[in-house]
Amino acid sequence: MMEDIARGIQDELSGKAFDGSLKFDCGEDGVIVLADNTASTTDQNTDCTLRLSRANLEKLLTGQLNPMTAVMMGKIKVSGDMGVAMKLGQLLG
Template identity: 40%
Template sequence: MSQIVADAVKALTEKLSGDAFDGSAKFEIEGEGSLVIDADGVRASDEDTDVTLSADVDTFQSILEGDLNPTAAFMSGKLTVDGDMGAAMRLGSVLA
């Protein structure tokens, strides 16, 4: 697991602050690896999920830090979504 994925797992765990995510989502960070968010929390993993979001490192970090809105990233083509758009929207509200 890359340090970027490890840091992302920690940051997303703090953002969830004990709340369970309804559904399952995977972030694929180009060149770094993947992490999964579901009812069990956040972990480095490449398992199948309801939705997969893909972005480069800079885009992912900007979203995580709150500098880039996930919807804006998607609309501008910096973030791709494959799967359940409803799950992606619920995740976006968690990240906001």
């Protein structure tokens, strides 16, 4: 399932430049790492980590969950470089 989400993100990123690295950490469901303009499910250290449920990740990626609202409501926990997280919003928007 995480592989499917990673493929969808990869398609979104196609033709766009993403500086830095970012990890979606969905706990036991796994991780998706964006680095070097690729999306993978291989865990590694990143500039920024977003901790959230897989359900909220899917909502975030389909535009059903506003990233800023989700952070304020505690649905997404951000650690590391906030600037990287902000760039992601521009890419997926």
